[in-house]
Amino acid sequence: MELLAIFLAVLTVIVAISFYYEHPKAKIPPGFRQRLKIHIFHHLFNFVLGLAQLLDKVGITPEVSLLRIIMDGIPPLKEKHLFIKDLRFEKVEVRLYQPKTPTNGQRRGILYFHGGVGLFGSIRAYERTCRYLARNSNSVVVSVGYRLAPEHPYPSQFEDCLTATIHFLRTAQDYGVDPSRIIVCGDSSGGTLSAAVAQALVNRRDLPKLRAQILIYPFLQGVDFNLPSYQQNDGVPVLLRERTLTFGLKYLNEDLSLMPEILKGSHLPEDLQLKYQKWIHSDLIPPEFKTRGYKPSTKHPFSEEVYTRIKALIDTVFAPLIAEDSVIAQLPEAFILTCEYDVLRDDGVLYKKRLEDHGIKVTWCHLQQGFHGTIFLATYSRVVAFQSGNKGLEKIVDFLRLM
Incomplete structure (x- = not known):
């Protein structure tokens, strides 16, 4: 000993x-x-x-094993106000949270996709978050335990989230949920999954339409890692600029040696660069987000080898911001939360613009003191939580109550 x-x-x-x-x-x-x-x-x-x-x-x-254990944390105490049940939607593990208080009619339903870059995170890790949303918005929450990489390669995570969403849309009334009031919600990579699922369902005529999508500091594009938010917040905890791409490449099971070329922007041919500039460019970022500093990136030669090996970076499941206009125009109403001190800030800002350009209603919550992960920490004790996370959670619940 x-x-x-x-x-x-x-x-x-x-x-x-x-x-x-x-x-x-x-x-x-x-x-x-x-x-x-x-x-x-x-x-x-x-x-x-x-x-x-x-x-x-x-x-x-394996590296991910310890990270998963730490993120899972200590389970919260027994819940007095919710019925909680573990189920399977098709082959996907889910946990259902239903308020015990009686209600007139059917409740809204929330599908929650947790963060963790597709590598870690779990139903258990987001137990507090889902309980909070269910209690405070009087909603039925379904926490989706999608399979994780690298054991289950990308895009297994998206496939599980889509499967769970379709199942819930079809069976919502079995859980006291109005099928027309179902919302997809997620933080970080869970926000990516929420956006991707919403896009995948726009042309489905056999299912009820999603009521809304809630994207909490989402990762939305693999085109440009030199936007103002990436430059300004490259060393701000916890999602450093290089760490973002490192985790992303591990999620895609790609070689980390490609990082320098991707960070320089050498991974896209000129025709795609021109196409995506309509949606992803520093000129589209409002001036107030450049006051902390921004230097336009130098153009570097295109690498055919890198492009061939990392085409998943511009797959719309991984990068929903580059979906075609025909898809964006059909998306449901959105709530987008961004944080000033987050490398992913401009992903959310640009997606907000794309949606609004197509007439999609967007409720935007920008946390001036926020950083990546602040919402996840907000449901823990005051010692752990940050003021920005508490404010963000309140804004999310306010939005939900209107749905």
Whole structure:
């Protein structure tokens, strides 16, 4: 027992030292208020990530295993106000949350797709979030436990979310839900999945239409990693610029050595660059989002090899922002949440513009003090939660109550 304690202590020191020197310090912008808390959160996350990588390298357990355990966290206490049941929608594991309070008529339904870059996250990890939404919006929430990469390669995650959504649309009344009041919702990569599912259903005439889509700081494009938000927030916890692409390539099971060329923008031929510039370009970002600094990126030569190997980066399931106009024009009403201190901020801003350009109603919540992950942390204790996350959750519930 004593030897084990010594081993763990030494391991901790090694990981801490290696991450201190190998990873850049957090670049917290001057305008961010809860600076000490975000610094602590940044170092804890880096430590866990470093330990996961070390355990993977020495062959003890895969990197994603420890990250999944940490993200799952400690389960919350028994819920008094909800009926909670584990089910299967076709072959997809789901957890259903139903308010115990009586209601006149049928409730709205929410399908929640969790974040985690398709690599980690789970029903258990988002237990608090789904309970909160069900209780505070008086909704039936279905948390979708889609399969994770790398064990289940992309696009298995999207296929599971689509399967669960179709099943719920068809059987909603069995759970006291009005089929015309079903909403897809997700954070981060779950926001990506929500957008992709909404797009996949626009031409389905055999199903009820989705009432709305809620996209919480979503990843929406793999075209340009040099937009203003990527430059301004490249070192802001927790989703650093290079970390975003690293996780994305791992999700797609692609070679990380391609990263430098992708970050430079060498992965797209000129014809596609011209096509996507209509929707993804710094000129489309409002001026107020450039005040913290922005330098137009230098154009680099196109690499046919890189393009051939990473075509999934411009698959609309992975990058819903580049869907055709004919699809965008048919999408349901949207709620989009963006955070000022998030590399993905401009993805949401650009998607908002695309939807509005086609007459789609968008409710936009921009958290001036927000950062990537703040909503996930909001349902934990005050020690962990940030003010921006609490505000964002309130805005989401306000939107839901109108649906």
